[in-house]
Amino acid sequence: MKYITTVDDKEYEIEVVDERHIRIGNRLLEVDFEAISGQPVFSLILDGKSHESYVYQGDEDWQVLLRGRQFQVKIEDEREKRLKTAAGGVGGEGGEFHLKAPMPGLVVSVLVEEGQEIKKGQVMLILESMKMQNELKSPRDGTMGRIRVKAGESVEQKQALLSLH
Numbered sequence: 001m002k003y004i005t006t007v008d009d010k011e012y013e014i015e016v017v018d019e020r021h022i023r024i025g026n027r028l029l030e031v032d033f034e035a036i037s038g039q040p041v042f043s044l045i046l047d048g049k050s051h052e053s054y055v056y057q058g059d060e061d062w063q064v065l066l067r068g069r070q071f072q073v074k075i076e077d078e079r080e081k082r083l084k085t086a087a088g089g090v091g092g093e094g095g096e097f098h099l100k101a102p103m104p105g106l107v108v109s110v111l112v113e114e115g116q117e118i119k120k121g122q123v124m125l126i127l128e129s130m131k132m133q134n135e136l137k138s139p140r141d142g143t144m145g146r147i148r149v150k151a152g153e154s155v156e157q158k159q160a161l162l163s164l165h
Contacts, residue, residue, distance in 0.1 A: 106152070
């Protein structure tokens with residue numbers, strides 16, 4: 001099955017060949033992807049290189065934390081993508097966005113203030129988990145709404161951290 005995967009606004013066509021192989025464009029890659037003890041932590045072995053990642057489902061997309069970077073990932077199968085395109089495309093980016101903690105951790109710093117203008121990709125908060133500092137970035141332009149946490153505070157997975165209008 002082929003999927004159209006959008007990672008931070010860049011599209012990739014990914015074909016699941018079998019349980020251990022995927023094709024991205026013309027590249028065939030060997031993949032081993034396993035959940036670790038029922039947590040949102042995954043072991044990813046991609047062409048012999050080992051990575052640890054955190055993956056959790058947001059309201060409309062997936063949040064993936066890999067090597068200290070957070071990615072927004074949207075996955076649609078080919079049929080779904082064709083139907084949306086034929087129906088006039090995807091909806092706008094209006095409304096409020098709530099940034100939730102991808103994993104339990106400690107808020108190291110909050111780099112934004114309520115009412116501040118925010119640009120897409122701007123680091124809004126640094127969260128430390130398992131001795132790694134992770135930069136949580138804005139998925140779009142907007143205005144900072146309510147900030148629900150402060151530096152030094154412990155947070156649980158999926159806890160609302162802040163909102164963006």
